[in-house]
Amino acid sequence: MQKSKLRKINEFIWEIPRSGEMLVNGIIIGDEQIIDEMDEKVFEQLSNVAALPGIVGNAYAMPDAHWGYGFPIGGVAGFDPDIGGIISIGGVGYDISCGVRSAATNLTRKEITPYLERFLTELFRKIPSGVGSEGKLKLSFDELDELLTKGANWALHKGLALEEDLLYIEDNGMAKGANPGSVSDEAKKRQQRQTGTLGSGNHYLEIQYVEKIFDDKIAEKMGLFIDGIVISIHCGSRALGHQIATDYLSLFHEVSLKYNIPIKEKELVCAPINSPEGKKYFSAMQAGINCALTNRQVIFHNLRKIFHDFFPGHNINLIYDVSHNTCKVEEHNIDGKIKKLYVHRKGATRALGPGSKILPEKYRETGQPVFIGGSMGTYSYILAGANKAEELSLNSTCHGAGRAMSRHAALKKWRGEKIIKELAGQGIIIKTSSMRGASEEAPDAYKDVNIVVDASCNAGITQKVALLRPLGCVKG
Amino acid sequence: MYETFEHIADIGVRGYGKTMEESFCNCAKAFFSIMFENFDEFEPENTIELEVESVSYEGLLVKWLNKLLAVSEIEGMVFSEFEITIHGFGIKSRAKGVFSNKHSFISGTGIKGATFCEAKVIKTDDKFISQCVVDV
Numbered sequence: 001m002q003k004s005k006l007r008k009i010n011e012f013i014w015e016i017p018r019s020g021e022m023l024v025n026g027i028i029i030g031d032e033q034i035i036d037e038m039d040e041k042v043f044e045q046l047s048n049v050a051a052l053p054g055i056v057g058n059a060y061a062m063p064d065a066h067w068g069y070g071f072p073i074g075g076v077a078g079f080d081p082d083i084g085g086i087i088s089i090g091g092v093g094y095d096i097s098c099g100v101r102s103a104a105t106n107l108t109r110k111e112i113t114p115y116l117e118r119f120l121t122e123l124f125r126k127i128p129s130g131v132g133s134e135g136k137l138k139l140s141f142d143e144l145d146e147l148l149t150k151g152a153n154w155a156l157h158k159g160l161a162l163e164e165d166l167l168y169i170e171d172n173g174m175a176k177g178a179n180p181g182s183v184s185d186e187a188k189k190r191q192q193r194q195t196g197t198l199g200s201g202n203h204y205l206e207i208q209y210v211e212k213i214f215d216d217k218i219a220e221k222m223g224l225f226i227d228g229i230v231i232s233i234h235c236g237s238r239a240l241g242h243q244i245a246t247d248y249l250s251l252f253h254e255v256s257l258k259y260n261i262p263i264k265e266k267e268l269v270c271a272p273i274n275s276p277e278g279k280k281y282f283s284a285m286q287a288g289i290n291c292a293l294t295n296r297q298v299i300f301h302n303l304r305k306i307f308h309d310f311f312p313g314h315n316i317n318l319i320y321d322v323s324h325n326t327c328k329v330e331e332h333n334i335d336g337k338i339k340k341l342y343v344h345r346k347g348a349t350r351a352l353g354p355g356s357k358i359l360p361e362k363y364r365e366t367g368q369p370v371f372i373g374g375s376m377g378t379y380s381y382i383l384a385g386a387n388k389a390e391e392l393s394l395n396s397t398c399h400g401a402g403r404a405m406s407r408h409a410a411l412k413k414w415r416g417e418k419i420i421k422e423l424a425g426q427g428i429i430i431k432t433s434s435m436r437g438a439s440e441e442a443p444d445a446y447k448d449v450n451i452v453v454d455a456s457c458n459a460g461i462t463q464k465v466a467l468l469r470p471l472g473c474v475k476g
Numbered sequence: 477m478y479e480t481f482e483h484i485a486d487i488g489v490r491g492y493g494k495t496m497e498e499s500f501c502n503c504a505k506a507f508f509s510i511m512f513e514n515f516d517e518f519e520p521e522n523t524i525e526l527e528v529e530s531v532s533y534e535g536l537l538v539k540w541l542n543k544l545l546a547v548s549e550i551e552g553m554v555f556s557e558f559e560i561t562i563h564g565f566g567i568k569s570r571a572k573g574v575f576s577n578k579h580s581f582i583s584g585t586g587i588k589g590a591t592f593c594e595a596k597v598i599k600t601d602d603k604f605i606s607q608c609v610v611d612v
Binding site: 266402 | 483484512542549576612
């Protein structure tokens with residue numbers, strides 16, 4: 001991105017000054033290298049978001065931002081319903097509430113190593129992954145409606161969760177205001193066999209060990225220690241979320257025209273939050289969030305059973321579950337006034353700082369756990385939300401390393417079998433049904449996660465807690 | 477003829493044809509080739525009829541691909557051959573394929589949805605080109 005078009009606020013914060021139809025400024029979080037390497041489309045898309053009705057504060061782009069669908073991936077924006085604020089499908093995306101859940105164990109790297117191959121094989125066998133993967137649960141429409149209304153609470157009633165699991169999921173595992181009636185039969189039919197499945201693409205289940213701890217106090221709260229085993233799950237709302245996005249995109253073109261909202265990009269179609277159409281999409285999207293939260297819960301429940309079979313007497317506890325593609329109703333301090341906003345995060349993680357009353361008691365002093373996935377060959381980070389997150393980014397941060405190379409180019413450059421063999425040589429076991437996926441997800445196809453994490457931490461919106469190295473991965 | 481093309485995080489699908497219909501059919505082949513490497517290896521056994529309408533040719537392409545995706549998941553089918561007619565901004569189509577659980581498909585990358593990003597239906601001197609980016 002051309003820096004000449006930006007105003008440098010400091011080493012890690014850059015502004016797209018308000019101009020033309022923009023109602024607010026754009027803010028990009030990143031160091032000089034990130035800005036240099038960021039694609040120009042982020043500038044264009046963030047400027048378009050800044051021109052949407054009812055936007056307050058700024059339009060924000062996180063350090064891992066890149067070209068998206070309407071919103072940039074890594075885009076964050078809050079809209080005030082009382083001044084005509086809108087809700088946008090592109091601000092949430094196709095994989096509604098795709099996110100990461102990480103669990104800490106009291107198992108060490110040394111203890112897991114002799115069993116790693118067998119353990120991963122069992123996880124690969126029992127937790128369905130890959131294109132159109134289906135699980136053992138086959139849900140009727142009535143059961144699915146209950147799941148879409150109650151989220152992970154549905155799993156608790158079905159014996160697929162522990163009460164303490166729900167404490168460590170955003171919104172305690174249940175997005176309020178979900179209405180299954182706003183979700184099409186087609187979406188429900190696609191989801192009937194998909195609860196408890198990973199899916200494909202960049203989704204994964206990864207076994208990691210803690211290589212480095214940056215903050216002893218917060219790490220202890222999360223149950224992390226050097227060489228301790230962590231297991232992370234990355235997936236979303238599967239077919240149901242995708243179909244909700246597709247269904248409403250097709251409807252919202254006319255809705256945007258009806259409310260005289262200029263369409264700058266087809267995926268940036270939107271509706272006023274307080275309109276019947278806006279309310280209906282919100283209630284469908286909340287159902288999509290509940291679908292994703294339940295999906296990760298069911299996978300985690302099955303993982304926990306397998307873990308206890310392999311390692312009796314050891315503990316596995318949920319650290320936290322974060323979502324990346326959401327629109328949430330939140331209170332924020334805008335120019336000294338507390339306002340209720342509809343905050344869109346597309347490819348961005350909520351990152352509440354210390355003191356937030358929304359957080360479970362355990363994390364109120366430390367800030368919200370945030371998980372930043374790297375590639376399957378490098379490493380990931382656990383962060384905590386920091387004090388400046390509210391002021392600088394509506395309590396938001398990045399969600400991953402971001403791609404350095406397109407899937408198309410990666411597929412031409414690497415063979416999946418070779419990638420898997422090379423990783424095995426480094427002590428990282430990969431289980432996958434897709435060699436194409438292994439090529440596309442090659443470690444060198446991703447950017448260095450350090451740069452993204454450093455920008456977030458140096459800007460003051462998060463702080464580092466721990467660095468994790470992969471030992472094995474079930475790739476979707 | 478069909479191919480995939482570059483996108484920073486996802487994948488583009490493109491179909492060529494002497495007619496718009498042929499370019500749509502080839503675009504659908506590119507679409508299924510992403511999900512199953514050997515999508516066209518098996519002789520079709522079943523046919524599904526689909527109709528969609530939109531307000532533009534690009535909208536029609538995106539909507540039709542998304543309908544094919546939904547139906548393939550619901551019916552458990554992998555489609556490899558397509559017959560379509562386009563009237564105005566409407567499609568009548570027949571998608572032919574096999575049930576995925578009866579054959580050994582080589583898993584590729586799942587598609588979340590066809591998008592309007594880079595969605596184009598172009599007529600050149602001698603051919604039609606239909607394309608869009610798919611979210612994976």
